[in-house]
Amino acid sequence: MRLLNKIAVITGAGQGIGAAIAKAFIKEGAAVCIAELNAKTAEDVAWKLRADGGRAIAVQCDVADRASIDNAISRTISEFGRVDILVNNAGVNVFRDPLEMSDEDWRRCLAIDLEGAMHGSRAVLPGMIERGVGAIINIASTHSFSIIPGCFPYPVAKHALLGLTRSLGIEYASKGVRVNAIAPGYVxxxxxxxxxxxxxxxxxxxxxxxxxxxxxxxCRPEEVAMTAVFLASDEAPFINASVITIDGGRSVIYHD
Incomplete structure (x- = not known):
């Protein structure tokens, strides 16, 4: 029970990595808020977690809308009393030719993949700072430090997400808040x-x-999830402003 009595908000947790993190957090003793754009998948995940004896709520949430993520955090505090852990998992793949990409595609990518993490962080940081403890985990990508042709502007947002992780981690380290990232490859x-x-x-x-x-x-979603458990737990008190890569070693290969 490595997260016993901790309260977590996980964005984009209606499927895939986010759902796996929610399941792992429940198994380790946490209560969770499934903050997900798709209300049905959010409630489906929360229902399954409750059926297994976990404490879980579902809140429809668009991370690109600051008021929406503020509402998810408020609902969580109303239900469970506080937020100890935030996992900024929600994201979207936007792959376009740089010169043919529309302004809307650019804005959508940055709004969800970068600004969404900032919206969530701004919502939970005051409470974490007041209590002197908290963990924020950003789900980044190997696109955060490597470039695959044809994937613009996704790597731009993910590179910036690492900058956000490091900046916030340093900014609030003395307040007891740790901010880290996980960079999966293919999951x-x-x-x-x-x-x-x-x-x-x-x-x-x-x-x-x-x-x-x-x-x-x-990579399997549960492998990302257990790394999130570690970073969220009291077992990682001195890991801050860091990124853990989960890609089986792919990113260290110079060429095939």
Missing amino acids: DTPIAEAYFQTFPDPAAERKKAEDIHPPRRM
Whole structure:
């Protein structure tokens, strides 16, 4: 019970990595708020967690809207009394040609992948500072430090998210608040599967993604989740303004 009696808000937790983090947090003794844009998937996840004996609520939340994330935090405090942990997991893939990309695509990517984390952090920081303790975990990406052609402007937002992680971590370290990031590579989620299905041979495309990783497989959502448990727990009191990469070693390969 590494998170016993801790209260967590997890954005984008209606599926994939976010849902896995919520499940792992419940298993480790936390209560969670599933803050998710899709109200149905949010409630589905929360219902399953409650059915297994966990404490969970679902709140519809658009992280690009500061008032919306403020509402999710307020609902959590009303239900559970405070917020000890924030996981800024909500994100969106926006892959466009830089010169053909619309202004709306640019704004959407930055609003969700970067500003959403800032909105959430601003909502929880006052309470964390007042209590002298708190953990914020930003789900970044290997796009945060590497570039894959054809993925603009997603890496721009994810690079900036690491800057936000480091800046906030240093800014509030003396107040007892730790801010860290996790940078996964390919993760076997419904979003990844939907991407593979856009190809004529989805199985071949999946195998291609698996084979570029040294372990010859993709990361599992629960592997990201358990790293989040560690960073959120009292076992990581001196880890701050840092990023943990979860990609099986792929990012250290110079070329294939």
